[in-house]
Amino acid sequence: MYRFEEICGNAGLVAHLQGALRRKKTSHAYLFLGGEGMGKRQLARTFAMCLECEAQQTEPCGQCSSCRAFLVGSHPDIVTVRPSKKTLGVDDIREQILEDVKLKQYRYPYKIYIVEQADTMTVQAQNALLKTLEEPPAYAVFLLLAQRLENFLPTVLSRTVVLKLRPLPEQTVADYLCRKKLVPQEKAGVLAAYAQGSIGRALSLMEEEGFAAMRQEVLDKLERLPRAPLSEVLLWAREWEVYKNDLRFLDIISLWYRDVLVAKRLGDGSKLIQQDKQRELFAAAGSSVAALAKGAAAVEEARRALAANGNFRLTLEVMLMKLKENETL
Ligand SMILES: [Zn+2]
Numbered sequence: 588m589y590r591f592e593e594i595c596g597n598a599g600l601v602a603h604l605q606g607a608l609r610r611k612k613t614s615h616a617y618l619f620l621g622g623e624g625m626g627k628r629q630l631a632r633t634f635a636m637c638l639e640c641e642a643q644q645t646e647p648c649g650q651c652s653s654c655r656a657f658l659v660g661s662h663p664d665i666v667t668v669r670p671s672k673k674t675l676g677v678d679d680i681r682e683q684i685l686e687d688v689k690l691k692q693y694r695y696p697y698k699i700y701i702v703e704q705a706d707t708m709t710v711q712a713q714n715a716l717l718k719t720l721e722e723p724p725a726y727a728v729f730l731l732l733a734q735r736l737e738n739f740l741p742t743v744l745s746r747t748v749v750l751k752l753r754p755l756p757e758q759t760v761a762d763y764l765c766r767k768k769l770v771p772q773e774k775a776g777v778l779a780a781y782a783q784g785s786i787g788r789a790l791s792l793m794e795e796e797g798f799a800a801m802r803q804e805v806l807d808k809l810e811r812l813p814r815a816p817l818s819e820v821l822l823w824a825r826e827w828e829v830y831k832n833d834l835r836f837l838d839i840i841s842l843w844y845r846d847v848l849v850a851k852r853l854g855d856g857s858k859l860i861q862q863d864k865q866r867e868l869f870a871a872a873g874s875s876v877a878a879l880a881k882g883a884a885a886v887e888e889a890r891r892a893l894a895a896n897g898n899f900r901l902t903l904e905v906m907l908m909k910l911k912e913n914e915t916l
Contacts, residue, residue, distance in 0.1 A: 589633040589658075590646050594626060595763050595786060596755040603750070604634050605645040613638065614748045616720050616729040618705070620736055621752030624787020630752070631701055631730040632657075635665050638728060639695040653695050663693040667701045674707040680715045688719060688727050697728050705731035706738040713740045720746040754784020764789060801830065805839045813914045820911050824903035831899055837890050844883040851876050878913040885909035 591601045607613045617634075619627035636647035636657050647654050656662040668683045670676070684700055692698040708716070720729065720743065731747065733739070761779035763786055764770050770778065770793060782789035808823055830836040889906035893899065 589629065589636050589649075591633055591637075592646065594630060594633070596759055597626070597630070597752050600630065600750045600752065604630070604637075608634075608637050608645050613728070615723040615727060616731070616747040618731045618733060618736075618739075618744070618747040618749045619752065620733055620749060622734055622754070622783070622785060622788075624785040624789075624791065625752045625754065626786065627732050627752055628701075628703075630750075631732060635699045635701060635728075635730060638697050638699060639664060662695075664695045664697065665699045665701065667703060669703045670707055674709050675702070675704060675712050676709055677711040677715050680708070680712045684716065685719060688724060691724075692726050696726070698724075698726050699728045699730065702729065702731045704733070706733035706735045708738070710740065713743050717742055717746070755786065756784070757782075760784065760786055760789050764793075769793065798835065801833070801836055802839050805836050806843065809840065809843055812910060815911075817908070817911050820907050821904055824900045824907055827903055828899060834890070834893065837886055837893075841883055841886040841890075844879055844886065848876065848879040848883065851879060881913050882910050885913075 591605055594601055617631070619631050621627045633647065636654055637643075637645065639653040639657070639662070640647045641651035641653055642648040647657075649655075649658070653662065657665060666683070666687060668675070668679065671679050684702075688698065688700070690698075717740070719727070723729070729747070736744070736749070757779045760782050761772075761775040764775040764778060765772055769775075769790075778789045778792055781792055805827075812820065827836060885906050888909075889902050892902045892905075
């Protein structure tokens with residue numbers, strides 16, 4: 588969802604951009620500065636959408652051909668520039684910007700370059716870009732996204748409007764999580780406390796936490812597999828229905844089989860296994876290499892079946908039955 592009114596905090600920056608849009612006095616180059624997950628990308632993308640929107644208002648309309656093209660990721664006149672290696676080198680700037688900017692926009696008012704990780708630009712790359720920043724074609728707009736200001740040449744900075752995003756107050760982050768009904772209130776407070784004023788960071792913490800809980804739950808069950816009766820094992824298919832939209836739980840299972848298999852093949856997998864108490868237990872359960880390989884194959888079969896829209900619970904029951912059978916090999 589790209590709307591200025593949806594952006595939390597940083598009201599001064601939003602007002603600045605909307606004011607420039609209203610007066611039709613936008614600049615050719617902006618630098619959005621802020622830590623990971625603080626919303627610089629969302630701000631830049633919302634601004635880009637407004638510049639190109641047929642409605643020409645201070646919010647993107649979301650309906651016109653430009654807005655729709657942008658939202659499906661196929662806007663002909665908004666280009667995302669990314670480093671091809673660790674840094675944005677002179678070749679990246681040449682190929683992705685300088686060659687391209689010679690061609691006029693295809694059908695919308697501007698040709699916009701959103702430059703990801705602009706602070707990784709080498710000095711050479713910045714110098715290559717400088718001439719275009721100094722004398723940009725009338726239709727060109729550059730939106731640079733960066734975390735650190737000190738990596739830029741003063742000559743580049745002097746050609747851009749620097750917009751510095753500020754960390755949000757903890758309460759604002761917590762309120763956002765609650766308002767979007769992402770987590771219960773008490774949880775939102777905890778996440779916000781760790782998020783350092785960044786909604787993006789709060790979301791990734793939430794994601795990581797969910798993943799860690801899922802991993803633990805799945806590994807606990809795998810560890811029980813040799814001892815649990817088949818009737819119990821089959822019930823797991825129903826419990827795992829909560830992961831229906833997150834098939835990473837299959838990755839957890841297949842990685843487990845792969846790791847234990849590697850440890851077995853090496854003969855002495857003690858070092859590998861020591862790091863993970865559960866794997867130690869599992870390896871000690873005495874599964875043969877053949878059984879482990881069959882287990883891994885059963886997981887892949889399940890993955891294929893689910894990709895082909897197979898019934899979730901049935902597919903998992905078949906997989907679990909095979910995993911359980913293997914234990915007795
Ligand atoms: Zn529009």
